[in-house]
Every structure is written in structure tokens, then in C-alpha cells.
Amino acid sequence: MNRILQNVALVAGCLFFAASASAAAPTLKPHHQSIKDCAVCHTAENAVAGNAFVVPSDKACMSCHGSYKDLAKKTANLGEPNPHASHHYGEGISCTACHKEHQPSKVYCNECHNFKYQIK
Template sequence: MRALQSLTLIVGCMILSAQGFAADPRLNAKHVKAGVTCHNCHGTENPDKAAVPDSSCYNCHGDYPAMAAYTKALPLNPHAPLKAGHPGPFACVDCHRQHKPPVVKCLECHPDFKLKPR
């Protein structure tokens, strides 16, 4: 009987600790599949309001020139180098907001642009 109680306790602890490692429901499916954790982006496991620096995005997705090359086939490339006097470059999270729906920052000033959030 004591062995059964011990086994039940061990299995219960394993289940509870496994839940701590479950995927965050606020992450998109691609990040979950890639095994991304809070720490990967925020630099801490309990980020609360910790900002995500662009360098965290660059680790997996590449920097602005790499993203400009990746999105070069779009009719309007949101990652292309900006003309002199144009605001920006913008932080990755200005458009690609992990815990909220994405937005297209360009549309704030250019509502006629044919760009969709991704």
C-alpha cells in the first residue's frame, strides 16, 4: 500500500512539473513548434513586461537586410531600406506582436498600401 502511495505521489509530481513546461498558449503555432520559450525572446523566464529587443528576433529570423531579402517579392517590401527623412526603422515588435494580433505599421501613414499583417 505504501509503495502505491509513493508511486501516486511521484506520478502526480511529474504531471504537475510537466505542466510547467507546456507551451504558452499566447505563442503562435510556429514558435511553439520551434520550441521557443519566454526566455528566447524576453531574456527571462518570467518576463512580465520585459521588452523584446530586435536582437532576439535577429537570432532566428535575421536582421533587417536579411528580412528585406526574404520579403523582396512583396509588392511593397516593409523591410526594405527607408528613404532619407522617412521615420524608422521600426522595432520588429511594432508589427510582429507575439501576444496580440500583428499589425502593419506602414498603414498608419499609408492606408492605401496593400499589405497584410503576418
């Protein structure tokens, strides 16, 4: 009986979380509005303790946006140091240090500097 209650609680929790996740869909950034399935970014591979709704790994970002080197080429003309070719972090900083999907993004470099990047 205890096992049944655990399973019922797990299913109820998943349904509640799925409803919350679908409610969060409108908070997607404009350039991601075409993504209709949370599992595009929130994959089983990224899951922590079975929860796929954790911060996606860089692999999820790079599957669409390319490598840091590709991104560095795309942002080479920003007029300031290139955030995708950081001399501090190289390719070692997570995409989500700056780019947030369901909340405002921030320029992590501005923790110490004062760059005027227009972040997406």
C-alpha cells in the first residue's frame, strides 16, 4: 500500500510540475518562441535525480547554437571584448551564466566589468 501511495504522489507531482512548465512557456525569449516542447532543452541526459527540469547543459544550447568557437565568430564585431572568447574562461563558462530562458538574462562579465552588451 505504501508503494502505491508513493507512486500516486509521484504521478501527482509530475502532473503539477508539467502544468507549471507549460504555464512557463510564455516566458520563453522571443527567439525561442518556436520551441513548443520543453524536452528540446530539458532532456533526460540533463536530469538530476530523475528531474529533467534543471538548468540544461551546454550541450543542449550548442545543439542549436553551435560551439563556443562558432558563437565567437558570430559575436566578433561587438565592439568590446567578445563574451564568447573570454580570456578569463575560454570555453569553460556555462551558457546559462549569462543566458537565462525563464528569467532576465545578465552579462556575467559585468560582475567585475561594465560592458554594454545587448544580451539576448
